[in-house]
Amino acid sequence: xxxxxxxxxxxxxxxxxxxxxxxxxxxxxxxxxxxxxxxxxxxxxxxxxxxxxxxxxxxxxxxxxxxxxxx
Amino acid sequence: xxxxxxxxxxxxxxxxxxxxxxxxxxxxxxxxxxxxxxxxxxxxxxxxxxxxxxxxxxxxxxxxxxxxxxxxxxxxxxxxxxxxxxxxxxxxxxxxxxxxxxxxxxxxxxxxxxxxxxxxxxxxxxxxxxxxxxxxxxxxxxxxxxxxxxxxxxxxxxxxxxxxxxxxxxxxxxxxxxxxxxxxxxxxxxxxxxxxxxxxxxxxxxxxxxxxxxxxxxxxxxxxxxxxxxxxxxxxxxxxx
Numbered sequence: 001x002x003x004x005x006x007x008x009x010x011x012x013x014x015x016x017x018x019x020x021x022x023x024x025x026x027x028x029x030x031x032x033x034x035x036x037x038x039x040x041x042x043x044x045x046x047x048x049x050x051x052x053x054x055x056x057x058x059x060x061x062x063x064x065x066x067x068x069x070x071x
Numbered sequence: 072x073x074x075x076x077x078x079x080x081x082x083x084x085x086x087x088x089x090x091x092x093x094x095x096x097x098x099x100x101x102x103x104x105x106x107x108x109x110x111x112x113x114x115x116x117x118x119x120x121x122x123x124x125x126x127x128x129x130x131x132x133x134x135x136x137x138x139x140x141x142x143x144x145x146x147x148x149x150x151x152x153x154x155x156x157x158x159x160x161x162x163x164x165x166x167x168x169x170x171x172x173x174x175x176x177x178x179x180x181x182x183x184x185x186x187x188x189x190x191x192x193x194x195x196x197x198x199x200x201x202x203x204x205x206x207x208x209x210x211x212x213x214x215x216x217x218x219x220x221x222x223x224x225x226x227x228x229x230x231x232x233x234x235x236x237x238x239x240x241x242x243x244x245x246x247x248x249x250x251x252x253x254x255x256x257x258x259x260x261x262x263x264x265x266x267x268x269x270x271x272x273x274x275x276x277x278x279x280x281x282x283x284x285x286x287x288x289x290x291x292x293x294x295x296x297x298x299x300x301x302x303x304x305x306x307x308x309x310x311x312x
Contacts, residue, residue: 006133007153010112010168014161021163039163045144047156048163 003030003041013037014050032056073220074142081120081146087277088286089248093175093204094126095290096247100202100308101130104171114169114194116159116187117177121147124173128152132171137162160186167196175204178233179221188237195311201239203307205230207246211303213259218266230305239309246302250288250295255303 003023011030012018019034030039030046036056039048084090113127118136120143127134136147137157147154157163159174160183172191178184191201206216206224216224225233227244234241248255277285292298 004153007135010135010165011155012163012165014158014163018164018166020165043145043148045141045148045154045156046163049139049156049158050161052156 003044003046011046011048014048074140076219077119077140077143077146081122084120084122086282088282088289090122091286092289094122095293096306097123097126097173097175097202098130099293101127101132101171104200105130112169113171113173114162114164115173115175116157116162116191117174117180118147118154119143121150121152121154123175124152125150127171127173135164137164160190162190162194164194166193167199169194170196170199172199172201173203174201176206178203179205179216179223179225182222184222184233185236188233188239192237192239192311195239197311199311200242201234201307201309201311203230203234203309204247205305205307207302207305211252211256211259214263215259225305227305230307234307234309238311240312241307241309243306243308245298245306246300246304247292247298247306248289248303249297249300250292251285252301252303 003025008021008023011021013021013032013034015035015037017034019032021030022033023030028041030041031037037053038056039046039053080090111133113132113134114137115124115134116137118124118138121136124134124136124147134152136144136152136154138144138147138154139156139158141156144154144156155163159177159181172195174191178187181187195201206221208226209224212224231241231244
């Protein structure tokens, strides 16, 4: 079941910045637009607990760009 | 509260005197707020199976049930409520978006209750109302509190300091379950449940006649000026200025 757009409107990251969340319906996740933490949606229930969030993968910075040659 | 408690209390909350009167008290508070537009969004923290949320929904609120334990959220969801798993110290909702917040029997479970109070303030819109219930008076502390996972019981001063410290303005603070306090105190000091499951059974399995009698007594309090006397619970209404 899709997440109610009105619910998505009021949900925010539990961390102190309380940034909006992006919904990925296919993956069943909500991702913080600020810190990148990923929260799972389990049986239509968003689990918005910091201790159960998956931390964001490290985004390569400009100094890491030479690594792209290895990919 | 633990997951098994939520299953037990959900099963009896439509008939059990304590839960029935709590729902009635919430309904009376919501009636009081009817004239305050706009009244649309409501949130409950520590919603357990969402019994209070159903009352708010009946009043036309767009209500969000938040609960830490998965068992409670699943029951709330099965009842057709919008429910999420959340921590009352770190609420995953936007600032200043809620018209009403209900926190019944929640703060006493949280060691950092000041963080929960700060979150109550944050998520309420200016002018929004918080309805809070907590167990009263450390003199009533017993193994029942320990088995329920309570960290403390509150006195008026402590609760006032907590709520005003978070920036909320208290409109009303009164005792509840005043008439039955002597019976509750006696029972809690003389009975020692052997285990958590005994406690749950003790709380939820009430003979129908006893249930009717206790219900009649606690309903009497609606019409008696006993709110300033010592009770078993404290009920508080506060607004975000």
